[in-house]
Amino acid sequence: MGFILKQQGGLLCFSLSDFGEGGPRALFTTRLGGVSRGCYSSLNLGYHTGDQPDAVTANRRIVASALNIEQGRLFTVKQVHGDQVLAIRSEADIISKKGGMADAVITHLQNVALTILCADCQAVYLYDPRRRLIGVAHCGWRGAVARVAARCLQEMYLLYGSKPHDCLAALSPAAGPCCYEVGEDVFMAVKEAFPSCRQGLLTEKKDNGRWNFDITQANFTVLQDAGVRKENIFISKLCTICRQDLFFSHRGSKGATGRMAAVLIQ
Numbered sequence: 073m074g075f076i077l078k079q080q081g082g083l084l085c086f087s088l089s090d091f092g093e094g095g096p097r098a099l100f101t102t103r104l105g106g107v108s109r110g111c112y113s114s115l116n117l118g119y120h121t122g123d124q125p126d127a128v129t130a131n132r133r134i135v136a137s138a139l140n141i142e143q144g145r146l147f148t149v150k151q152v153h154g155d156q157v158l159a160i161r162s163e164a165d166i167i168s169k170k171g172g173m174a175d176a177v178i179t180h181l182q183n184v185a186l187t188i189l190c191a192d193c194q195a196v197y198l199y200d201p202r203r204r205l206i207g208v209a210h211c212g213w214r215g216a217v218a219r220v221a222a223r224c225l226q227e228m229y230l231l232y233g234s235k236p237h238d239c240l241a242a243l244s245p246a247a248g249p250c251c252y253e254v255g256e257d258v259f260m261a262v263k264e265a266f267p268s269c270r271q272g273l274l275t276e277k278k279d280n281g282r283w284n285f286d287i288t289q290a291n292f293t294v295l296q297d298a299g300v301r302k303e304n305i306f307i308s309k310l311c312t313i314c315r316q317d318l319f320f321s322h323r324g325s326k327g328a329t330g331r332m333a334a335v336l337i338q
């Protein structure tokens with residue numbers, strides 16, 4: 073079924089039902105329903121964007137309230153387009169590790185909203201129903217090339233014995249292959265990281281010699297290569313650049329914009 077736009081605790085956001093009855097809630101917020109103004113209008117959840125901090129705090133409160141959790145349990149990290157995975161293994165970790173440098177977070181704990189902020193980048197959601205373990209990863213082109221989703225699965229295995237073939241995964245809305253134009257640097261990195269399937273990921277543009285990149289297909293490949301079964305991977309086909317009525321788009325707005333949140337909570 074993938075992500076469906078619906079009301080969640082009074083907030084309109086994308087929600088995934090494929091993790092099953094009793095599984096974690098997987099949400100992807102839109103730009104709608106917040107208090108920020110101008111290019112951050114209106115549900116901007118990123119403090120680092122240049123928006124008024126008070127507005128971001130108010131917006132995060134709206135999301136926490138929609139999830140029916142305290143705002144302190146909205147767990148965010150400092151995302152740096154790297155491949156570090158942070159494990160939240162105790163209640164104390166929620167306080168001590170918040171804001172740590174990482175691009176993926178995993179936990180077995182209940183009632184902790186693992187949150188990745190995006191505006192065109194893709195979020196990868198992971199859930200092991202056998203071990204009741206969840207993870208979410210920030211996977212733009214750098215994250216895809218660095219196989220961050222696979223790093224996350226590896227950490228789930230090392231710390232909890234989680235096996236990729238037991239896991240369910242979902243790929244959030246992101247910049248689509250219709251709009252995501254890249255140059256030589258990304259072309260070379262993708263070619264090197266995915267030598268056998270490069271052609272499915274990059275389409276040469278006739279007019280300017282650049283390429284269109286399919287980030288969803290790249291992350292899908294990363295997950296499959298790591299052992300996740302393809303029937304267990306749920307995909308949103310929505311493009312954040314095409315749908316700026318619903319989403320913040322870093323590329324679509326030339327950088328001055330807000331951030332959506334990919335949230336996973338059990």
Ligand SMILES: [Zn+2]
Nearest residue numbers: 250251311314
């Ligand atoms: Zn598009």
